[in-house]
Amino acid sequence: MASPQQQQTIRENVTVTAETSTARVPGAKCKLTARNINFYYGAFQALHGISLDVPTHRITAFIGPSGCGKSTFLRTMNRMNEALRNTRVEGELHLDEADIFSMDVTDVRRRVGMVFQKSNPFPKSIFDNVAYGLRVNGISRKSVVEEAVERSLEHAALWTEVKDKLHKPASALSGGQQQRLCIARALAVEPEVLLLDEPCSALDPIATRKIEELLFQLKEMTTIVIVTHNMQQAARLADFTGFFLLGKLIEIDDTRKIFQNPGKRETEDYVTGRFG
Amino acid sequence: MTMEISPVRKVVNSAMLSLSGICTLLVIGVLFFILGYLFVHGLRSLNLDFFTKLPKPSGETGGGMANAIVGSGKILMVATSIGVPIGFLAGIFLAEYSGKTFAFVIRYIVDLLNGVPSIVIGIVAYALVVRPMRHFSALAGGVALGIMMIPIAVRTTEEFLRSVSNSMREGAMALGATKAQTIFTVVVPAAMSGLISGMMLNLARVAGETAPLLFTALGNMFWSKGWLQPIATLPVMIYNYAIAPEEDLHQQAWAAGFVLLMLVLVVNITARTIIARGPASARR
Amino acid sequence: MASSTIASSVRHRTNKGLLARLRGGDEISYLVTLICAVAIFVVVTLIVLELWKNSQPAIKAFGWSFLTTTRWDPNGGKFGALPFVYGTCVTSAIALLIAVPLGVASAVFLAEMAPPKLSNLLTFLIELLAAVPSVIYGLLGIFVLLPLIRSYLVPALKGGFGYLPLFQGSFYGVSFLSAGLVLSVMIVPFIVSVSREVLLAVPTEQREAALALGATKWETTWDIVLPYASTGIFGSVFLALARALGETMAVTMVIGNTPKITASLLSPGYSIAAVIANEFAEASGDLYVSSLILAGLVLFGLTIVINALARILILTTARRAATA
Numbered sequence: 001m002a003s004p005q006q007q008q009t010i011r012e013n014v015t016v017t018a019e020t021s022t023a024r025v026p027g028a029k030c031k032l033t034a035r036n037i038n039f040y041y042g043a044f045q046a047l048h049g050i051s052l053d054v055p056t057h058r059i060t061a062f063i064g065p066s067g068c069g070k071s072t073f074l075r076t077m078n079r080m081n082e083a084l085r086n087t088r089v090e091g092e093l094h095l096d097e098a099d100i101f102s103m104d105v106t107d108v109r110r111r112v113g114m115v116f117q118k119s120n121p122f123p124k125s126i127f128d129n130v131a132y133g134l135r136v137n138g139i140s141r142k143s144v145v146e147e148a149v150e151r152s153l154e155h156a157a158l159w160t161e162v163k164d165k166l167h168k169p170a171s172a173l174s175g176g177q178q179q180r181l182c183i184a185r186a187l188a189v190e191p192e193v194l195l196l197d198e199p200c201s202a203l204d205p206i207a208t209r210k211i212e213e214l215l216f217q218l219k220e221m222t223t224i225v226i227v228t229h230n231m232q233q234a235a236r237l238a239d240f241t242g243f244f245l246l247g248k249l250i251e252i253d254d255t256r257k258i259f260q261n262p263g264k265r266e267t268e269d270y271v272t273g274r275f276g
Numbered sequence: 277m278t279m280e281i282s283p284v285r286k287v288v289n290s291a292m293l294s295l296s297g298i299c300t301l302l303v304i305g306v307l308f309f310i311l312g313y314l315f316v317h318g319l320r321s322l323n324l325d326f327f328t329k330l331p332k333p334s335g336e337t338g339g340g341m342a343n344a345i346v347g348s349g350k351i352l353m354v355a356t357s358i359g360v361p362i363g364f365l366a367g368i369f370l371a372e373y374s375g376k377t378f379a380f381v382i383r384y385i386v387d388l389l390n391g392v393p394s395i396v397i398g399i400v401a402y403a404l405v406v407r408p409m410r411h412f413s414a415l416a417g418g419v420a421l422g423i424m425m426i427p428i429a430v431r432t433t434e435e436f437l438r439s440v441s442n443s444m445r446e447g448a449m450a451l452g453a454t455k456a457q458t459i460f461t462v463v464v465p466a467a468m469s470g471l472i473s474g475m476m477l478n479l480a481r482v483a484g485e486t487a488p489l490l491f492t493a494l495g496n497m498f499w500s501k502g503w504l505q506p507i508a509t510l511p512v513m514i515y516n517y518a519i520a521p522e523e524d525l526h527q528q529a530w531a532a533g534f535v536l537l538m539l540v541l542v543v544n545i546t547a548r549t550i551i552a553r554g555p556a557s558a559r560r
Numbered sequence: 561m562a563s564s565t566i567a568s569s570v571r572h573r574t575n576k577g578l579l580a581r582l583r584g585g586d587e588i589s590y591l592v593t594l595i596c597a598v599a600i601f602v603v604v605t606l607i608v609l610e611l612w613k614n615s616q617p618a619i620k621a622f623g624w625s626f627l628t629t630t631r632w633d634p635n636g637g638k639f640g641a642l643p644f645v646y647g648t649c650v651t652s653a654i655a656l657l658i659a660v661p662l663g664v665a666s667a668v669f670l671a672e673m674a675p676p677k678l679s680n681l682l683t684f685l686i687e688l689l690a691a692v693p694s695v696i697y698g699l700l701g702i703f704v705l706l707p708l709i710r711s712y713l714v715p716a717l718k719g720g721f722g723y724l725p726l727f728q729g730s731f732y733g734v735s736f737l738s739a740g741l742v743l744s745v746m747i748v749p750f751i752v753s754v755s756r757e758v759l760l761a762v763p764t765e766q767r768e769a770a771l772a773l774g775a776t777k778w779e780t781t782w783d784i785v786l787p788y789a790s791t792g793i794f795g796s797v798f799l800a801l802a803r804a805l806g807e808t809m810a811v812t813m814v815i816g817n818t819p820k821i822t823a824s825l826l827s828p829g830y831s832i833a834a835v836i837a838n839e840f841a842e843a844s845g846d847l848y849v850s851s852l853i854l855a856g857l858v859l860f861g862l863t864i865v866i867n868a869l870a871r872i873l874i875l876t877t878a879r880r881a882a883t884a
Contacts (some may be wrong), residue, residue, distance in 0.1 A: 083449060110452030120443035123466050133451035136461065182447070189451055291675055299665035300674075303748055304682060307689045316754035325884060362596045382597050389604055391867035392808025392860060395833050396611070399840070399856045403610040423603055430600070441721040454586030477691075484693025487808035487833070491841040511695045515809060520698050526703070533699050537692065544691045548684065 003121035026127055029191055031056040031223040032077065032112075039069075039247075040074055041084075046072050050091070050249045052242060053165060054193065059224040061238035061255070064270070069247040070227045074195050077225070078112040079105050087153070095192065110137055112189030115197045119178035121170035121185075126162050129170045129181055133189040148188050155221065157214050158185035176207025181215065187222075194218065196226040212237055231271060235259050243267045299529075319533020326535070331497050331513070337524040341532055343499050343509040347414070348483060350500075351493060351509055354418020355425055355482055370430065371437035372459050382430075392425035397423050402508060404494055406508040414500060414507040415451020417493030421482040428481065432474030436467040464470030469554050473547035480543040486511035486534060510536050594758030606643075607860075617846050617852035627853060632835075634843070635715040638850035641858065643819035646827040647736065648859075651811060653803040654740025654825070655747055660797055663751030667793075670752070671759035672781050683756060690749035698813030699804045701742040706733040706814060709741065714826065735815030737825040742810045747800040754799060758877055759785060759794030759837045799868035808833035851860045 032054040039047035047069050054060050055196045075081045076089055082105065084138035093100040100108055110133070121129050130149045139145060149166075153159040158180045162173070170181055179199060186194060196215070200208040214223055215237060228234050235240050235255060242252035243266070262268045302419075325340040332339035393543075401420035406412055440463045448458040464471070493507045495516065500507035510532055511534050517529035565767040614859065618626060629640025655880050666686070670679045714731045721727050762785050786793070816828020817838055843849045 050508065078450060080450060081444060085445070106449075106452045106454050114446075114450040115521055116443060116450075118443060118447065120441075121448040122444060132448070132461070133453075134452040136451065136457045138450070177334055185447075185451065284774055286778070289778040292671070292778040292782070296665040296669035296673065300669045301663065301680060303666050303689070303752065304685055306745055306748075307685055310696070311691075312691060313700060314696070315848075334818055362599050365593045365596035367584050368596040369590075373590055374591060374597070382600065385600055385604055387867070387871060388699050388864060389600065391802055391863050392607065393808070393833060393863055395806065395808045395836050396856045397607070399614075399836070399853055400607045400610045403759075404606065426600060426603065446637055455590035459589065460585075480691060484691075484695065486693070486695045487837055490837055493713070494841060498599045511693060511809075514699060515813070518695075518702055518813060529699060533696050536638045537696055540691055540693060541688060543808060544688055548687075552684075 001104075005075060013034040015041055025260075029056045030054060031096065032225075033092075033094045034073075035092040037073065037093065038090065039072055039081065042086045046247050047076070048248045052249060052252050053227055054223060055240065056223050057219055058082060059219050059226060059237050060240045060242065061228070061233050061234035062227045062242050062244055066229070066243040066245035070242075070244040071197050072247075073188070073244070073249075074197055074227050075114075077193070077195055078109050078114050080109075080114065097238070110189050111191055111195045111223040112195060113186035113189065114195045114197065115179070115186050115199050118202050119175065119182045121173075121178050121181055124170065124172050125167045126173070126181060127166040130185050130188050133185060147176070149184075152184040152188040155179075155218065156180045156185050157210065163168065174207075176203050176210060179203060179207070179211060179271075180214065183211070183218075187218070191222055193223045193225065196224065198227055198229060202227065205247050243270060245270070311541075314530070314534045314537050317530040318532075318537075322534060323531075324489075325430050326528070326531050330499070331508075333497070334483035334522075340347025341508070341510065341513055341528065343496060344510045344513040344532070345535075347493070347496070347500060347507040348509045348511075350485060350503070350507060351417045351421060351489070352479060354415060354503065355421035356475075356479065358419060358422025359478070359482075360429050363426045364433050364471075367430045367433025368459060369462075370434045370439065372455070372463070378442040386427045386430045387439070389423070391430075393487075394420075394424060394485050395490075396482070398490065398492055400487060401492045409504065411504075411537075412492060412494035413504045413505040414493055415503045416506065417489045417509070418503075420488035420492050421485060423483050424485065425478050428478045429475070431479070433471060436474065437463055439470070440466045442532040469550055473550040473554075476543050476547040478545070480540045484511055484540050486515055490515075584681055607832075611857040611860060613854060613858050615836060615850055617850035618854040621847060624850075626851070627858070628881055630819070630821055632843075634839070634848050637845075637847055639847070641832070641851070641855050643821050644830050644855060645858070646821045646830040647739075647815065647819075647831040647848045648805055650736045650825070651739040651815065654737065655743035655804045656797065656801060658741070658744035659748045659751055659800060662795060663748045663796075663800075664691070664755050666748075666752045667755035668786070670779055671756045671801055672777065672785065679756075683753065686749050686752050690753070694746070694807060694809040695831070697742055697746055697810040701810055701814040704741060706738055709738055713737075721840055726825050727823040729802050729822075729826050731826040732816070732828065734814055734828045736815065736827050739811045739815035739829070739831070740825070742814055743804050743807055746810060746850065747804050747809065750800045750803060751796050754796035754874065755789070755793045758789045758796065758874070761792070761878065762788045787876060788880075791880070793871050795870045795873030795875075795877065798866050798873060802866040802870060805866065806859065806863050808831060808837045812837050814858075832856075 007017060024215065030053040033052075035051050037047055037050040038045060050073055063075065064070050067232075072081070077093065077100075078138065079100065081089065088181070089101075095103075095108070095111060122132060124132070126151055126230050129151050130144050134140075134145050134148055139148070150163075152161060158177060170178065173181060179202075183199075199202060200211055205254045210232065215226065218224060226234075240252060241255040241258045242249045243262075243264075245266055251258065251262060251267045253263070257263075258267060259271050262271060281382050293310065297393060326336065327340060328342050329338070329340035329344065331341050345478065357528055366382070376383065397420050401416050401423070405416035405419050408532055409416070445458050448462045449455070453461070489509055489512050493509055493512070496506045496508045513531045514529050517525040517532070520526075605834055622629070626639065626641050627645060628642055629638070629643045631638050631640045632643060633639070641723060670683055674682065710731060710733055713729075717727045766788060767780050770784045771777075776781070784865065811831050812834035815834055817830055817834060818828040819830045819835070820827055836852050836856055840849070840852050841853055
């Protein structure tokens, strides 16, 4: 299994089309494509014409200063923003070939999972937390659920730590364990895309490292999009990185290029720390 | 120029503040006085007969309030089955579904209902149930108390559901749960301890209500069969016995008062302690 | 392989036919909860309707004179509710006169003086007082309070103020005074509870500003905090008043149940709630019952108005504190 460090030497060729500012990987499919996404909180326009492709089985990171819209865009991808009042979205969003906005929203959310900034385990047992997604999606046969829970916890590198206390409350776990539990919970429904909104910002460096290693392995199973305010994390983890500023996608490209040779001035300013 | 705090101001300060403390002690004192008196007098008159025997006809001493205890239980069952579902579900609507203006209107109407004097609700239950049926019944009493339970059930449900953090809802929805699934399998269980405590408080409140039962359930010296006959209840018995001339009945009224008060206070203390310790208290 | 069965079995379900949508539950859930919310409207409408409908005979027979006539004569078929309105007002006034100073003073102590733990404990206990059923207050009223009033209070009042028409006449125990006293105990917890919350909501910066200028704690409370919270405290008073108006059992057990209008507080009297409680079950004849229901309608109207005023006052204070 290639570590983040080794990954730097394994890259495919990337073509960047300047007009649409998307990253397209020749030969690799794109899991999720966005075209001209505008998003409004009431009268305020939070996203301006975002267009990008999220390649399958890769990690794509969104970086940018606070309030730049990266989290807003992430939440648009699984239509979580619809739960808020007075919001409006325009544009196109496709999962494989299917139009996300026409699909049934609960189906979208099963296929595009999300892990939140602050871990939010349910006040249930560890087992019930991971099983929850399966149950609401209609899977209730005991053997199937048990197997899926074990598998998800293993994928989230949590199984050995909790296998003897599956029926203890999730609140008894540490912060880092809770976040891995939330990842296991999201994985249980076998999402095709996993969205993570600053998953490590509330965690200590050791817990963070564990989760980063985890994500690196998970991309084989699914497609990962991660929002982070930590540029080093993006540089370590991501195959592709997109830089957001003031609701616009300034540039999205191979991570190495973004950090070593960015195409846009704003990107360069940000990654070299000249502002934000 | 030196500005000293005049001694008068200091004296006034201490005097006023002590006075306010005395007032508080007075109020608390009343509570303990009530408790103490009922404890002494009520316990003295309490015996096994109270819980097992029926009231004796006028003139004879002895007897108990077994039918009234059961009667209160029956009426509370009817009341709960009316008031709690309506209140709980309406509370869910307010907390999870409703838009702002509609919610404001509903809350106002709920408050209005809460402010209606219990005797007026009794009149309405009379008009709606007793009159068409042409006789008093446990059902009518249960309807009156059930209506009284609605406002508190709504308010409790809404408050405790709102106290559940939004991240929990988002977590469920992000897994593909529908809104209904989120509400009933995540939000409600998370608020459960508060909801149950609130229901207990609600019950305790209507358990002590007398006025609306005076002309809906009326009363009964014997066992009441089914739900469509007049039925004895603890509070009404207390009232009837207290204003009766016989001293023996007064004793029984004390005993009943003690039992009722103990029930109400125990439920109240338990429920409030649960609520005070629970997750919602973090918001206060 | 098992993993593919999960995704595919879920895909099965997302073929959204009506049945599948129903199982998801969103439409049903919304509908059912909405129906229950609407049901509350229906209940309140029913209350108003039934009260109005059933008091029509009395309204037609008496009109406004119902509220101004003093004669309540079931046998003669004449029903005037003035004695009850009078009794309700007098007992509530007595109750407020006693409960408001007592309650606000206690609230001041609990909000400004007592350390938080003590304050919470005492408030908890005072709120328990509110949970005591009315009939138990009545029980204690009859057997404890009345003898005490007769033995100590009335002699003292007569001794000190016997020349006042308020304390003229013989005292038999049941009276406006007794009812007012019992009521005051019953409404104090509401005044304490709401006033305390209102006082606690006054921003600390206000107090600190006064203290920093050298004011004593009492001066701060009296000059700054209480005025700031006054609207809310008024609200609590209205709330307590609304409760006092509707209080039935304790009042009917100690007021004497005699329709009478007199200046003397020592005289027996009657209140709206008490007459309904006493006479409704045995009332015969449409006009009698209808008159009692009309009295209930009057009571209903009174409490609605006063409760609404209370809410407005309390909300105003809350909004002021929030935007400060």
